[in-house]
Amino acid sequence: MLLPVVLLGVWLSSASAAKLGVVQTEGGKVEGRNHKMGIFRSVDVFKGIPFADVPGKWEKPKPHPGWSGILQATTYGDRCLQVTLLQTKTQGSEDCLYLNVFVPQGNKLSTNLPVMVYLFGGSFLLGASNGVELLGNTLYDGKQLAERGNVIIVTVNYRVGTMGFLSTGDERLPGNYGLWDQHAAISWIRRNIEAFGGNPFNITIFGQSAGAASVSFQMLSPYSKGLFRRAITQSGVALSPWALQKNPMALTKKIARKVGCSRTNVDEMVTCLKMSDPVGLTMAGKIDVMLILGKGVVMDLLELAPVIDGDFIPAHPSKLFHNAAQFDYMAGVNSMDGHIFAGVDVPNINMKNATTVKQVKGLLAGLTKEKGNAAIESAYSVYTSHWGQAPEQDVVKKTVAEIETDFLFLVPTQTALQLHASNSSGTNTYSYLFNMKTRIPLLPPWVEAEHFEDLQYLFGEPFSxxxxxxxxxxxxxxxxxxxxxxxxxxxxxxxxxxRVPVPWPKFTKSHRPYLTINHKINKYSVSYDLRSEYVTYWSTTYSRLPSIKSRGEEK
Structure with a gap:
């Protein structure tokens, strides 16, 4: 009996999964680390591969000069210079243009695998390719997703905050440096991924929140023609009201004042900014919480964002969907994406005390200020039509979260899906709503899927x-x-x-199905015309209201 057991043990130890070892890239050789995931299964992980040189201040990324010998790709590269979560100091480095590759292996070396490139979120202000660490595990660790999906996962860094998105709105500081970094990373992957076992002609880019808006901008840019094949946006698109800075010069002047570069001559101001300390510039771009005390909404705080630069983004995103027609597209939102923002704008939705009609109208006033009073009343009547005479407080509070979800995430995403389906020629479009009940403790019982809660499931945290x-x-x-x-x-x-629990029908110009995603997916999970009453209100009724700027009422 003993001999078969010994032989089995010897066989199992020798029958480990294949591994890549040293890989030749355009910059030089890299060697990662092989992680066992089970019998015959492992994932090769390469961390901190440079995809571009250290970028110059407010310059497009440049090719990396390469290295000699074998680069030990076993630790993540620095995140790009950014404020910390509490905004009390900065972290990261200007030397930050690195990516990480996760390659699943069986008993033979993988070849021709689909490639999925992840762009992180963080309001264009913070974040990194390895995400937040919890118990030694990082959120964007691609091992589970790579191994269970049998795809290569690549996570990338890009510049954020002042160093990634400051712009004068003209050729002096065109902006969009973070978008150019993403483009450089995707281009590097296209040129090099075959050496890792990937198919360079089957690349999907995906992202969440500001990362999803970034994916959307990459789809719309003329520079992406033929560069990747598919795209997924989770809780954000280029049409989201927070995803585009419409007045970059005013913001740049504000940041210049903070770092002592205020000048009447714009060229002199820009010269001063270029000589300023990157750490001070980064701190100057932090969220100014004082802006919303007593007026405004949290959306107004998200100031650093992509701009229409006449180059990477040549026109308003809504006019660029002909460029996106070449890509298969999947997009959706979480059912309570706006809750975290609503909790800042109307804090008592998460408390016992009552949320009042005045507070609901105050929120609408903050969101619709470009349209004036007419918008407040029309939006209020749409959102309260189901309230009845004496609505329960839970109904009122949930309505507040729904207003922010619709305005910031759901309606822009549905609009992007409709524009993609209308422009596409032979490519597929898919829509979803993620509504798994929140796992965040102490939130009210009516809260469903909070912003970012989808990521833990996609990256396989319930397994790791x-x-x-x-x-x-x-x-x-x-x-x-x-x-x-x-x-x-x-x-x-x-x-x-x-295998999947149910087929997912395509979204078309005339047919708008969506899949509701939670742990109980079945044939009843496919529905149609997601929140169409509210989509129609914001995209048609509201958008046709005259802007108060055009009536000369804006100071």
């Missing part, structure tokens, strides 16, 4: 940190990984190597 999750969370994680990686493989989330 199994003690923190229940079986239903692993079910959801399995479904999301299957749909996302099938889409990357075939352009159809229902078709591929991974």
């Amino acid at each position: 940190m199994s003690l923190l999750y229940f079986p239903r969370h692993r079910d959801l994680s399995k479904y999301m990984i299957a749909y996302w990686t099938n889409f990357a493989r075939t352009g159809d989330p229902g078709t591929g190597e991974n």
Whole structure:
């Protein structure tokens, strides 16, 4: 009996998964680390591969000069210079243009795998390719998603905050440096991923929040022609009201004042800014919380963002969807994406005390100030039509969260889906709503899926940190990984190597199905015309109201 057991042990130890070892890239050789994921399965992980040189201040990224010897790609590169979460200081470096590659392996070396490139979110202000760390595990660790979906995952850094998005709105400081970094990373992946076992002609870019808006901008840019094949946006598009800075010069002058570069002559101001300390410039771009005390809404704080530069983004995003027609597209939102913002604008929605009609109208006033009083009343009547005479407080509070979700995320995403479907020629469009109940403790019982809660399931955290999750969370994680990686493989989330609970019908010009994503996906999870009453209100009724600027009422 002993001999077969010994032989089995020897066989199992020798029958480990294949591994890449040293890989030749255009800049030089890299060697990562192989992580066992089970019998015959492992993931090769390469961290901190440079995809461009250290960028000059407010310059486009340049090719990396390369290195001699073998680069040990075992630690993440520095995040790009940015404020910390509490905004008390900065972290990161100007030397930050690095990416990470996760390659699943079986008993033979992987070849021709689909490639998925992730762009992180963080309000264009902060974030990194390795995300937040919890118990030694980083949020954007691609091992589970790569191994379970049998795809290559690449996560990339890009410049954020003042160093990534400051602009004068003209050729002096054109802006969009963070978008150019993303473009440089995708281009590097296109040129080099075959050496890692990837298919350079089957690249999907995906992202969440500001990362999703970034994916949207990459789709719309003329520079992306033929560069990738598919795109997924989660909770954000280029049409989101927070995703575009419409008055970059005013913001640049404000930042110049903060760092002592205020000048009447714009050329002199820009010269001074270029000589200023990057750390001071980064701190000057932090969110100015005083702006919303007593007036305005949290959206007004998100000032550093892409601009229409006449180059990477040649026109308003709504006019550029002909460029996106070449890509298969999947997009959706979380059912309570706006809750975190609504909780800042109307704090008592998360408390016991009552939320009043005045507060609801105050929120609408902040969101619709470019249209004036007529918009407040018309939006209020649309959102309160189901309230009845004496609405429960939970209904009122949930309405506040829905207003912000619709305005900031859901309606812009539905508009982007409609524009993609109208322009597409032979490419697919898919719509979803993620509404898994929140796992955040102490939130009111009416809160569903909070902003960013989809990411833990997509990146397989219920498997890598199994003690923190229940079986239903692993079910959801399995479904999301299957749909996302099938889409990357075939352009159809229902078709591929991974089984899914139900087919996901295409979104077209005349037919608008969407999949509701939670742990109980079944044939009843496909519905039609997501929140169409509210989509129609914001995209048609509201948009036709005259702007107060055009009536000369704006000071």
